[in-house]
Amino acid sequence: MNQISTLARVFGFLSLLTVGGGMAAFPEMKRLTVDVHQWLTFPQLVHIYSVGQMAPGPNMMMIVVIGQWAAGLAGALVTLIAFFGPTALLAYVVGRVWKRLETWPWRRSIQEGLAPVSIGLLLAGCFTMARGAIFGLETGAIAVGTLLILLQYKVNPALLVVAGAAIGVISFLPK
């Protein structure tokens, strides 16, 4: 029961940090779920986040796994509601007043000002994750290869993650 309310608090908080994308909350998610509450290890967090990139739908559904490991099915449901509830409510309210804000000069300032900060948060999350994902030539090559292919060709990113899995099996399976 205690675990459930902690999950609700942690993911409700993380929810509000996802400015620009789920990755923005990643450094704080690592601190809270791995270091503070120890629901999972850092490599596990990196793994389930990455597996989540192959799933359809919103790309942070991996939070379900953290909730499940911490407190079973109820934990998964609470995590889901806590993580999507607050921002859903905010989007609902802002969606209703957005038209009226159109003439408010600060609206554009906020949008333009938050853009570089949210991209910075995304990059910071990426670096945090790279510490658990990139270790050596093979993994570095997979990451850079994925980036270059996506910049150059119109490929479905999920396919490249699947390809990464195949390369992983070839490179890292003990002979």
Next chain:
Amino acid sequence: MRASSASASATASVWEIFIAFLTIGATSFGGVVPYLRDGLVTKRGWIDDKEFVEMLSISQSLPGLNATNMAILVGQKLQGGTGAMAAIFGICLPGGLLMYACGVFYHLHGDHAWTTAALKGVAAAAVGLILYTVVNLSQKSLSRKFDFVFMAATVLAVNRLHWSVPRALLIVGALAILFHRPGRMKANLPE
């Protein structure tokens, strides 16, 4: 008011909204935005392109994922609060069930040699994918060179100074918003 004949009259029942977003939630491998556009604008004509772009820009400026924020905004436009609930529930359900199953599987087989080897490759590819998102967003939404200073400051604050994400967001965010304050739109440099 905008003259958008295609969408001004668009109607959809709560059930239709749920099914539409459930379909997008079940098929949108590799990023939801193109699937949202295809399903909502092209196939169903519930919103027009201009509304789509506007809703996407709201979604991006707010906390929350694009996928779920878009579901709320479109669901709300079509059927108010119930529509919004149906849309977000639909778009989350397939991925949520799938990840739940993945969690069970990982717990059982997560330390098998095959799984760990595959996961190393998957995680590395995911890093490449996020880097691509960063490059892509920078090209699309950074209007001025000085924006890269705010971007770098955010990265340094979080990764080097170990600021918490909310602190970085509040401090660097406030500075960036002030820099972009009304009336300074034409300036290219702060001084």
